[in-house]
Amino acid sequence: MGEAATARRSRITPEREAELYRAVLDLVREVGYDALTMDAVAARTRSSKATLYRQWGGKAELVVRAMRNQKPGGIADIDTGSLRGDLHAIVAREDDCSMEQNAALMRALAMAVHMNDDLRQAFKELMVEPEVEEFRRIVRRAVDRGEVRPDNPAPDYMVHMLVGAFATRTLIDDLPPTREFLVSYIDAVVLPALGVPTH
Amino acid sequence: MGEAATARRSRITPEREAELYRAVLDLVREVGYDALTMDAVAARTRSSKATLYRQWGGKAELVVRAMRNQKPGGIADIDTGSLRGDLHAIVAREDDCSMEQNAALMRALAMAVHMNDDLRQAFKELMVEPEVEEFRRIVRRAVDRGEVRPDNPAPDYMVHMLVGAFATRTLIDDLPPTREFLVSYIDAVVLPALGVPTH
Incomplete structure (x- = not known):
């Protein structure tokens, strides 16, 4: 992911971005990666396909970014003694x-x-x-x-x-x-x- | 699977049928179930799509029959003593x-x-x-x-x-x-x- 793409994506708010990523992962779970289409993502997230392609380039990048975004934050080191x-x-x-x-x-x-x-x-x-x-x-x-x-x-x-x-x-x-x-x-x-x- | 479908399928030889099932499972492994098309099966097995649909009805039935056909024969009961x-x-x-x-x-x-x-x-x-x-x-x-x-x-x-x-x-x-x-x-x-x- 280069600087340019980051800059391009920064036009949407972080909340909107997180909402979009959640919808993408929901769709992946529902239909599978192969059957996932940018049309379906556009419809589910009420975005235009042109916007999706401009901001993420394609399906793989969109799903990868969605996974990264949903990653649980810094995992506290568990240490219970056993x-x-x-x-x-x-x-x-x-x-x-x-x-x-x-x-x-x-x-x-x-x-x-x-x-x-x-x-x-x-x-x-x-x-x-x-x-x-x-x-x-x-x-x-x-x-x-x-x-x-x-x-x-x-x-x-x-x-x-x-x-x-x-x-x-x-x-x-x-x-x-x-x-x-x-x-x-x-x-x-x-x-x-x-x-x-x-x- | 009714009698009619079995009778319809019996027009091809068991060897040809086994060869076709092997090709179907190869294709499933290569591209995944979702991306598998009857066109690809027809091309790989040098069959007509019309024949495939007539004999198997559709993709799910074809893959299920292929799995059944590839099932290893009666598993000898293993009993080594430990x-x-x-x-x-x-x-x-x-x-x-x-x-x-x-x-x-x-x-x-x-x-x-x-x-x-x-x-x-x-x-x-x-x-x-x-x-x-x-x-x-x-x-x-x-x-x-x-x-x-x-x-x-x-x-x-x-x-x-x-x-x-x-x-x-x-x-x-x-x-x-x-x-x-x-x-x-x-x-x-x-x-x-x-x-x-x-x-």
């Missing part, structure tokens, strides 16, 4: 509605991120890497406290375990991922795999 | 190329199965339920042998653990799911969660 406490606190931070929206966004973008480098980069940067980094920090502290053995191989798979269960919940059970589901999965799978007793 | 042996044997049954193809198919259909009841039904029946049933059988025997405690809650999450890691591998690591990855994940996560020592 691994179980930390993992439960991570889950508690998000409500069920927002979890369902994230799962729907993952489904809607699963194929597109494999076809579009800009989308993949944004997805990795905004949705994968912060999770990887946060779990790494939390597990490192658990190792330092002696809760997890330093040679336990499961920490390499924290994100596979958790994002995997999160992403496949609806497909497997016809139920959305919820805090209750994730807490139960953490106690049944994640903590035992890490060698941490749950009772 | 849970670790059984899980490794399940992984060994599929080569890396076929795993990558299945992962690509999951990505390509992730959104579509949520929008299309026929697709969802086929996906559940062909890709989810056989896995659930097979893992259930294998874990039941492990419980009978005393390898897994009857009150261990992790067996309820066998498919979430395994399909989750399988489905998110590429997104998280930019690497396809392979036998090596899954065996390592089984030893690091699945068996410890089930309380089974891996060494």
Whole structure:
């Protein structure tokens, strides 16, 4: 994103921009990335297509900007004193509605991120890497406290375990991922795999 | 699928039908379900669009039939005498190329199965339920042998653990799911969660 594009976009207010990005992500969740059209975005946001193209260039850039805009602000470092406490606190931070929206966004973008480098980069940067980094920090502290053995191989798979269960919940059970589901999965799978007793 | 449609389709040879289904699934993996057009299927399979519509009715039915046709034949009941042996044997049954193809198919259909009841039904029946049933059988025997405690809650999450890691591998690591990855994940996560020592 160059200076010129930023300057061009700055003509609309931040509130209007945030509203537009919310509408874009709603549309992506509803119809999927492939079926999303600039016509639909224009209609939903009561913008002209010419404005959308002038300000964002195209669909990929618009969706990437929308994802960046919706990114939760600086995540406070969770540190409850136990691994179980930390993992439960991570889950508690998000409500069920927002979890369902994230799962729907993952489904809607699963194929597109494999076809579009800009989308993949944004997805990795905004949705994968912060999770990887946060779990790494939390597990490192658990190792330092002696809760997890330093040679336990499961920490390499924290994100596979958790994002995997999160992403496949609806497909497997016809139920959305919820805090209750994730807490139960953490106690049944994640903590035992890490060698941490749950009772 | 009524008798009439079956009779109509029976005009082409089973070999030609299998070839056509393979081409359909290749196309789904390449472009995704939404972007798949009957024009593209006609071009790739050197069929006329009229024939495709006459014989399959439409895109959803064609993809569902293709999935059913590609379903691996009767899965021999794996029974190696240990849970670790059984899980490794399940992984060994599929080569890396076929795993990558299945992962690509999951990505390509992730959104579509949520929008299309026929697709969802086929996906559940062909890709989810056989896995659930097979893992259930294998874990039941492990419980009978005393390898897994009857009150261990992790067996309820066998498919979430395994399909989750399988489905998110590429997104998280930019690497396809392979036998090596899954065996390592089984030893690091699945068996410890089930309380089974891996060494």
